[in-house]
Amino acid sequence: xxxxxxxxxxxxxxxxxxxxxxxxxxxxxxxxxxxxxxxxxxxxxxxxxxxxxxxxxxxxxxxxxxxxxxxxxxxxxxxxxxxxxxxxxxxxxxxxxxxxxxxxxxxxxxxxxxxxxxxxxxxxxxxxxxxxxxxxxxxxxxxxxxxxxxxxxxxxxxxxxxxxxxxxxxxxxxxxxxxxxxxxxxxxxxxxxxxxxxxxxxxxxxxxxxxxxxxxxxxxxxxxxxxxxxxxxxxxxxxxxxxxxxxxxxxxxxxxx
Amino acid sequence: xxxxxxxxxxxxxxxxxxxxxxxxxxxxxxxxxxxxxxxxxxxxxxxxxxxxxxxxxxxxxxxxxxxxxxxxxxxxxxxxxxxxxxxxxxxxxxxxxxxxxxxxxxxxxxxxxxxxxxxxxxxxxxxxxxxxxxxxxxxxxxxxxxxxxxxxxxxxxxxxxxxxxxxxxxxxxxxxxxxxxxxxxxxxxxxxxxxxxxxxxxxxxxxxxxxxxxxxxxxxxxxxxxxxxxxxxxxxxxxxxxxxxxxxxxxxxxxxxxxxxxxxxxxxxxxxxxxxxxxxxxxxxxxx
Numbered sequence: 001x002x003x004x005x006x007x008x009x010x011x012x013x014x015x016x017x018x019x020x021x022x023x024x025x026x027x028x029x030x031x032x033x034x035x036x037x038x039x040x041x042x043x044x045x046x047x048x049x050x051x052x053x054x055x056x057x058x059x060x061x062x063x064x065x066x067x068x069x070x071x072x073x074x075x076x077x078x079x080x081x082x083x084x085x086x087x088x089x090x091x092x093x094x095x096x097x098x099x100x101x102x103x104x105x106x107x108x109x110x111x112x113x114x115x116x117x118x119x120x121x122x123x124x125x126x127x128x129x130x131x132x133x134x135x136x137x138x139x140x141x142x143x144x145x146x147x148x149x150x151x152x153x154x155x156x157x158x159x160x161x162x163x164x165x166x167x168x169x170x171x172x173x174x175x176x177x178x179x180x181x182x183x184x185x186x187x188x189x190x191x192x193x194x195x196x197x198x199x200x201x202x203x204x205x206x207x208x209x210x211x212x213x214x215x216x217x218x219x220x221x222x223x224x225x226x227x228x229x230x231x232x233x234x235x236x237x238x239x240x241x242x243x244x245x246x247x248x249x250x251x252x253x254x255x256x257x
Numbered sequence: 258x259x260x261x262x263x264x265x266x267x268x269x270x271x272x273x274x275x276x277x278x279x280x281x282x283x284x285x286x287x288x289x290x291x292x293x294x295x296x297x298x299x300x301x302x303x304x305x306x307x308x309x310x311x312x313x314x315x316x317x318x319x320x321x322x323x324x325x326x327x328x329x330x331x332x333x334x335x336x337x338x339x340x341x342x343x344x345x346x347x348x349x350x351x352x353x354x355x356x357x358x359x360x361x362x363x364x365x366x367x368x369x370x371x372x373x374x375x376x377x378x379x380x381x382x383x384x385x386x387x388x389x390x391x392x393x394x395x396x397x398x399x400x401x402x403x404x405x406x407x408x409x410x411x412x413x414x415x416x417x418x419x420x421x422x423x424x425x426x427x428x429x430x431x432x433x434x435x436x437x438x439x440x441x442x443x444x445x446x447x448x449x450x451x452x453x454x455x456x457x458x459x460x461x462x463x464x465x466x467x468x469x470x471x472x473x474x475x476x477x478x479x480x481x482x483x484x485x486x487x488x489x490x491x492x493x494x495x496x497x498x499x500x501x502x503x504x505x506x507x508x509x510x511x512x513x514x515x516x517x518x519x520x521x522x523x524x525x526x527x528x529x530x531x532x533x534x535x536x537x538x539x540x541x542x543x544x545x
Contacts, residue, residue, distance in 0.1 A: 006357065133357045154354035157399060161349070208350035214313060215343045216353060216413060217369040220335035225371050227364040227381075 043114030264320035293473035299456035342414035348406035404435020
């Protein structure tokens with residue numbers, strides 16, 4: 001049976017109590033600092049702070065475990081490729097046969113790994129501490145069109161449904177003798193009889209879903225209310241603007257120095 | 258409660274009308290079942306009673322449909338949902354997709370209607386209780402079985418307090434257990450006085466619980482009356498609807514001279530049992 005895609009982990013610490021929009025602003029600020037502030041240590045500093053934040057919110061284990069799984073293979077790839085084959089590489093640190101490990105390539109891989117860790121880390125903290133429905137509601141409350149937040153929320157839940165349907169179609173076509181394994185050309189040939197029913201049935205679903213939404217007054221021309229109370233105190237709103245201003249200030253000052 | 262006056266409707270680009278000069282009235286609290294072969298116009302009638310025809314499907318409509326005093330052609334769909342609720346076949350496609358728990362899913366319609374937050378918990382709890390979903394309130398709608406999802410669709414419509422409930426083959430995609438649970442909820446709602454119009458193929462269930470049966474064929478009303486009259490008609494066989502199994506059994510017995518020609522054919526198990534018992538008792542008395 002299809003289940004929802006959500007990385008939310010229940011909790012009640014500091015990050016959980018923030019309005020989702022505040023957390024989105026934090027994500028934006030971290031991304032800006034990671035990419036725009038000078039220094040190859042900046043992304044690693046951001047990542048350290050994020051690690052501490054995860055620790056203080058009881059999320060250290062899932063935080064570091066997820067990052068290890070996502071980033072480790074990528075980081076290894078970055079260090080090997082850039083360390084050995086970077087065109088900017090001048091300073092040779094080590095030579096093994098025809099291969100030479102260069103300092104400039106490693107420095108670039110270091111910077112990129114720090115950036116990826118920082119951006120992925122802050123995004124993980126957002127999704128770990130924010131129920132998707134709360135995020136959609138917060139966006140809608142801040143002027144994002146309801147239709148857009150609906151599409152964002154639905155996408156999360158439709159992916160597993162589509163996956164389950166695709167599996168059913170594959171099984172049905174295999175039962176009719178379609179070969180879905182084997183060489184690449186064979187697999188490519190098998191795609192059409194799999195994709196066509198998937199797309200057509202999804203189109204039929206769209207009409208039924210539209211009817212279901214209409215039957216629930218989704219397009220009612222009156223102000224919507226919300227079951228969930230999502231506090232957004234003035235202090236937090238001020239903090240968002242201050243955080244954004246501080247980020248710009250740090251980036252500007254960094255480049256001045 | 259419902260007034261359909263000379264309704265004809267054609268879908269866009271269709272050459273033949275899906276409904277042709279249909280007229281009917283439904284009283285408050287009545288439970289009306291609509292039967293007919295595939296393509297007979299059952300779904301279109303359901304859509305017409307809920308305003309989706311013509312608001313959603315467009316096409317050409319003549320005649321008039323009025324539900325609880327609201328003309329469905331004039332009243333916007335978003336307003337009609339508080340008067341007439343629609344539940345259709347595919348349970349999974351009736352889940353909004355925007356909510357992550359059963360409880361929030363039921364609240365979705367109330368949020369769209371702008372119902373004050375303080376009013377919501379009571380209405381949601383009542384809808385969940387009516388559909389037997391109270392214990393599943395914290396589950397994801399996508400983790401429910403088909404029958405549970407269909408009851409969720411019912412709860413999501415009921416929470417908006419419609420005066421008429423229109424159901425388009427609500428159990429056609431469910432297993433027997435899921436169908437039984439959904440039918441139990443519908444029967445309960447009908448007993449509570451809500452007006453129900455239900456397109457359905459399961460004739461035994463209709464025979465047991467509907468007040469009235471309407472049979473459609475090629476977009477027209479062919480039969481309209483109590484279950485005992487409509488479900489025993491031979492027209493059901495000629496229009497590929499079939500008759501309830503108890504009726505077929507008694508009809509076969511009648512052709513063999515085992516069921517008296519003057520005795521009405523049964524539509525329910527209880528009627529069939531009573532009929533055969535009375536015949537057997539009569540024979541025993543005759544033999545004595």
